[in-house]
Amino acid sequence: MTRPSPSRLAPGDLLRAGGAGLRARPARALLSALGIAIGIAAMVAVVGISSSSQAQLDQRLAALGTNLLTVAPGHTIDGQRATLPAEAEPMIGRIGPVTAVAATGAVDGAHVYRSDRIPKAETNGLVVLAARLGLPRTVGATVRAGTWLNAATGRYPAAVLGATAADRLGVGRPGPQTEILVGAGRFTVIGVLAPVALAPELDTAVLVGWDVATAALGFDGHATTVYTRSEESRVEAVRAVLAATANPQAPGTVAVSKPSDVLAARRAADETLNALLLGLGAVALLVGGVGVANTMVISVLERRSEIGLRRALGATRGHIRLQFLAESLLLSALGGCGGVLLGVAVTAGYAAYQRWPAVVPPWATAGAVAATLLVGGLAGLYPALRAARLSPTEALAAS
Structure with missing residues (x-):
């Protein structure tokens, strides 16, 4: 006579058994899942908002020339x-x-005047620089009015003024008739730069093309700043x-x-924020795990009669243990997924309000769900073991 093999729960039956416990008490399950969701949403939102703030900080520091x-x-x-x-x-x-890479070269001996009627001694402290065409992109300069030098204007007597130079020369908006005296020749002002934070020396400069500086102003062709x-x-x-x-x-x-001190400050800020994110995430997961454990322990106490009846009908200790463990995992998954969605929504809304780039690291969303399932499984393990240890007579007598 062959010994009967112990019965096993199929995965589909296990999911239905776990879901039955949640459907039997929907209000408690919803509130428990909401508690988990709030904890996970707080973690994702904190990580997302901090990451968005960090991205904004990185953009600002990058603009400072790190x-x-x-x-x-x-x-x-x-x-x-x-x-x-x-x-x-x-x-x-x-x-x-x-x-x-871009360079400028000082044109020695060339002074700048608004017209030939200005006394030679009144140079306004302005300098003439030969400039490469890629200078604005390299130093982050923008043209406030007019246009920058190009391959054509760089060969002819055309000039772009720094912000301070334009003020001292009384040039507002450049035009075809706006001319200044550079060295011994007249140059047409084609553009005015906005103040350049990364290269303030350009603010008091009159910038001309490399070719025309060599041909007309006696420039020796050697860069003075690269x-x-x-x-x-x-x-x-x-x-x-x-x-x-x-x-x-x-x-x-x-x-x-x-290297700019801002670069060191940026790295220090990144390290500090990363440590903060890990700490806050751990606290949120701990709170969610405690909520799962509390819910499952109460569920075992309230459902002794159900456990006793199932044991009396032939359910093994393993069936009971897997049922409550599955219920714990389902509850955790429901709260974790809802929390991730809520956290992403909060992050996107707050980032839009602050005009930050919305950044939610993939590790935060995937890690939140995975960690919730892990913590939920560990939190539901003790209640599952406790439920499996109940004997049918003890459970039915308690009811």
């Missing part, structure tokens, strides 16, 4: 002003992590090779700016 480095000629051993080689700019552009943008994670590495790249023959005569 990856901007400048190269300029230093001094020789005898104290003389050094000169950057003519090929310094293209050589720097060949460095792998460098994403943008602006570079590079990948933020490689800023220090780029800085380490800039001097040797700009002037391989005499790297000691090249002055390279230090």
Whole structure:
């Protein structure tokens, strides 16, 4: 005579048995799931809002030039002003992590006047700079009025004024008839820059094309400042090779700016926010787990008669244990998914109100659901074991 094998619950039967407990007490299940959802929503919202705020902070810090480095000629051993080689700019552009490079060159001896009637001594402290066409993109400059230099205007007597230079020269909106005296020739003002936060030296400058500066103003063609943008994670590495790249023959005569202190502040802020997010997420999960455990323990106490009846009808301890564990997981999944949706909605709404980019990290949503199921399973394990230990006679007698 063969020994009968123990009965097993099919996955579909297990889900129906677990869902039956939730449907039997919908109000309690809804409130319990709502408690879990609020905890998870709080976690997702905190992570999402913090991530959105961090993204906004990163954008603002990036606008401050965290990856901007400048190269300029230093001094020789005898104290003389050094000169950057003519090929310094293209050589720097060949460095792998460098994403943008542009240069300016001081035009010595060229002064700027509104007209030839201005006394020669009244230079207003303005300087003339030969500028590469890619300068605005590299330093984050914008044109307040008019237009920037292009391949055509860079070869002719056309000028773009810095914000302060335009004020001192009394130039509001440039036009075809707006001319200034640069050196010995007249230049047409075609544009005015807005104040440049990353390169304030451009505010008091009159910027002309590289070709016309060489042909008409006696410019020697050597850059006096090379602006570079590079990948933020490689800023220090780029800085380490800039001097040797700009002037391989005499790297000691090249002055390279230090990475912005804002870059260090950004990294410190990222580390602090990440630690805060992990701590808040752990607290929210703990609260949700306690809610699941409390709900399931009360459910076991209230449903002793049901447990006793099922045991009397042939349900094994394993059936009871799996039923209550499945019920705990279903309750956790319901609350977790609802909490994720609610948290994403709160994050999107708050980010839109603050005009931030809405950012909810994928790990926060996927991790919230997974962690909720894990915590819900652990929280429901004790009630499931407690329910399985009840004997039929004890459970029916208690009812």
